[in-house]
Amino acid sequence: MSTTHRILVADPISEAGIEKLKADPAIDVDVRIGISPEDLLADAALYHGIIVRSQTKITREVLEKASNLKAIGRAGVGVDNIDVEAATEHGVIVMNTPAGNTISTAEHAFTLMMSMARHIPQAHASIVAGRWDRKKYVGVELYQKTLLILGMGRIGTEFARRAMAFGMRVIAYDPFLSASRARLLSVELADQIDDALPEADFITMHMPLTPDTKHLLNRERLTEKVKPGVRIVNCARGGLIDEAALADALESGRVAGAALDVYEAEPPGDDFALRGSEKMVFTPHLGASTVEAQENVGTEIADTVRNQLVDGTVVNSVNMPSIDPKTLEEIGAYLTFTESLGRLAATVAPRNAERFRIEYSGGLSEKDTTLVTRAGLKGLIDAAWGDTEINYLNAPANAKRLGLQITESKQADPGEFTDLIKIIVTAGDQTTTVAGTLFGGKPRVVLINDHHVEGKAEGNVLIVENNDQPGMIGQMGSILGNHGVNIAHMALSRSGAGEKALVFINLDSTPSDEVLDELRAQPSILSAVTAEI
Numbered sequence: 001m002s003t004t005h006r007i008l009v010a011d012p013i014s015e016a017g018i019e020k021l022k023a024d025p026a027i028d029v030d031v032r033i034g035i036s037p038e039d040l041l042a043d044a045a046l047y048h049g050i051i052v053r054s055q056t057k058i059t060r061e062v063l064e065k066a067s068n069l070k071a072i073g074r075a076g077v078g079v080d081n082i083d084v085e086a087a088t089e090h091g092v093i094v095m096n097t098p099a100g101n102t103i104s105t106a107e108h109a110f111t112l113m114m115s116m117a118r119h120i121p122q123a124h125a126s127i128v129a130g131r132w133d134r135k136k137y138v139g140v141e142l143y144q145k146t147l148l149i150l151g152m153g154r155i156g157t158e159f160a161r162r163a164m165a166f167g168m169r170v171i172a173y174d175p176f177l178s179a180s181r182a183r184l185l186s187v188e189l190a191d192q193i194d195d196a197l198p199e200a201d202f203i204t205m206h207m208p209l210t211p212d213t214k215h216l217l218n219r220e221r222l223t224e225k226v227k228p229g230v231r232i233v234n235c236a237r238g239g240l241i242d243e244a245a246l247a248d249a250l251e252s253g254r255v256a257g258a259a260l261d262v263y264e265a266e267p268p269g270d271d272f273a274l275r276g277s278e279k280m281v282f283t284p285h286l287g288a289s290t291v292e293a294q295e296n297v298g299t300e301i302a303d304t305v306r307n308q309l310v311d312g313t314v315v316n317s318v319n320m321p322s323i324d325p326k327t328l329e330e331i332g333a334y335l336t337f338t339e340s341l342g343r344l345a346a347t348v349a350p351r352n353a354e355r356f357r358i359e360y361s362g363g364l365s366e367k368d369t370t371l372v373t374r375a376g377l378k379g380l381i382d383a384a385w386g387d388t389e390i391n392y393l394n395a396p397a398n399a400k401r402l403g404l405q406i407t408e409s410k411q412a413d414p415g416e417f418t419d420l421i422k423i424i425v426t427a428g429d430q431t432t433t434v435a436g437t438l439f440g441g442k443p444r445v446v447l448i449n450d451h452h453v454e455g456k457a458e459g460n461v462l463i464v465e466n467n468d469q470p471g472m473i474g475q476m477g478s479i480l481g482n483h484g485v486n487i488a489h490m491a492l493s494r495s496g497a498g499e500k501a502l503v504f505i506n507l508d509s510t511p512s513d514e515v516l517d518e519l520r521a522q523p524s525i526l527s528a529v530t531a532e533i
């Protein structure tokens with residue numbers, strides 16, 4: 001029976017995007033534009049997917065109520081209206097449409113720069129008011145001026161192309177931009193923002209708002225570092241500029257003008273210091289508001305959220321590595337198996353694990369194993385801490401919360417296996433190792449601490465450590481048989497004759513505590529643990 005996935009469209013997206021969802025039999029779509037925060041909280045549990053632009057806030061509170069939610073789609077770039085950390089903790093994938101509005105936003109920012117350079121909005125208003133102010137609105141050319149681009153990503157790059165066509169010298173400041181990429185784009189790369197600020201006649205900002213970028217243009221930079229007479233454009237995020245400091249810098253004349261599409265508070269409140277300034281150009285967050293950009297992001301986000309819910313595909317996620325159907329097929333077989341290994345490790349390891357190390361050898365060492373590691377972690381945390389809410393997405397965040405350190409290593413040489421996955425769990429000075437592989441596609445446990453076994457990594461398992469002496473297998477078999485527990489498969493291992501031995505038993509049912517107590521009471525049985533892996 002096919003499942004229907006219910007998607008809420010909470011903000012306006014293109015009709016084409018909504019039509020795509022409506023036409024899909026696997027999707028049940030609710031279009032509730034402008035849904036109130038109260039209604040969103042009340043109905044959050046109804047939805048598997050939610051699509052937003054920037055109006056609807058997906059808060060931690062909403063995520064706590066949204067017990068069926070799997071995916072949030074943002075028709076646009078910035079995800080500041082979504083509590084991504086809370087989404088990750090709740091195992092909800094957040095995806096956006098990074099490229100769909102790049103051109104529109106770059107064109108809008110460029111338009112703001114030109115309007116500011118030539119006082120277009122002020123001159124227009126003066127005509128509307130019945131004046132003919134030809135002397136008042138003398139502008140400046142862009143030609144041969146120096147432009148500083150702060151944030152040379154998609155939009156910054158498109159802005160640079162347009163600026164060069166106008167004959168501007170372009171400097172880029174972006175800590176993540178390599179020298180070779182800067183050369184390729186024909187821009188000068190600034191190592192330090194403060195070295196570039198005194199050179200720029202124009203500055204444009206194209207980076208996300210993060211704790212590092214908040215008030216990047218702060219009071220000191222706006223009043224002491226920028227070139228006197230600079231003009232500034234911000235079409236990225238409001239908090240990048242200290243608006244109060246900008247108002248003072250405009251007042252003093254250090255900054256000649258500024259053009260904003262984004263604000264510290266949206267919409268700006270009554271206390272908005274810049275509102276009355278003649279040197280300002282404003283638009284109400286219109287960067288992505290074109291027919292083309294909205295068509296792009298609306299259809300793209302509809303596909304992205306639909307594909308995630310229906311096929312498990314992850315693209316353009318801000319909190320999860322991308323996974324396409326081909327990779328999913330390549331590593332899919334290892335996911336459940338590695339989760340089983342994680343559960344097994346939790347069963348054999350002492351409580352309060354502090355470190356989780358996963359080693360890949362052989363063919364797997366060449367693949368993207370991010371999700372496989374998360375699968376192992378999920379199995380361990382679920383079995384050791386009883387956290388059934390754990391999933392591939394929130395496993396690393398939960399490991400951090402539990403104080404569990406994670407390391408991953410890879411080596412090409414697989415030893416005697418084609419692929420080998422080893423999980424090593426450490427608690428204090430105790431270390432537990434389990435390893436497994438796929439034999440002809442069948443999951444097998446091949447190592448438990450220093451015991452080499454060949455156990456089936458599935459279902460109910462019983463692991464018994466005992467002194468190697470005659471009659472032990474019969475003893476275990478009788479205890480299990482007396483309690484009606486049937487053995488499906490058994491694998492034996494011993495360090496050497498008369499030393500310690502390990503028996504890995506697959507059972508048809510879960511043995512009771514009574515069975516385990518009876519086994520543990522045998523003088524030659526050193527330990528007996530059971531798990532459903």
Ligand SMILES: NC(=O)C1=CN([C@@H]2O[C@H](COP(=O)(O)OP(=O)(O)OC[C@H]3O[C@@H](n4cnc5c(N)ncnc54)[C@H](O)[C@@H]3O)[C@@H](O)[C@H]2O)C=CC1
Nearest residue numbers: 077078151152153154155174176206207208235236287288
């Ligand atoms: N006004 C509007 O309607 C729109 C605004 N935006 C905003 O524009 C911004 C840029 O968008 P894209 O170019 O698509 O993003 P992007 O991710 O392609 O580029 C952002 C760039 O900022 C750089 N960066 C990060 N931290 C930095 C720092 N501390 N200093 C300097 N550079 C830093 C990154 O390395 C990256 O190259 C985003 O904040 C986005 O939310 C995007 C679309 C529409």
Ligand SMILES: O=C(O)CCC(=O)C(=O)O
Nearest residue numbers: 053054076077078288289
């Ligand atoms: O949805 C919108 O119009 C806002 C676009 C935006 O700011 C973004 O994509 O980051």
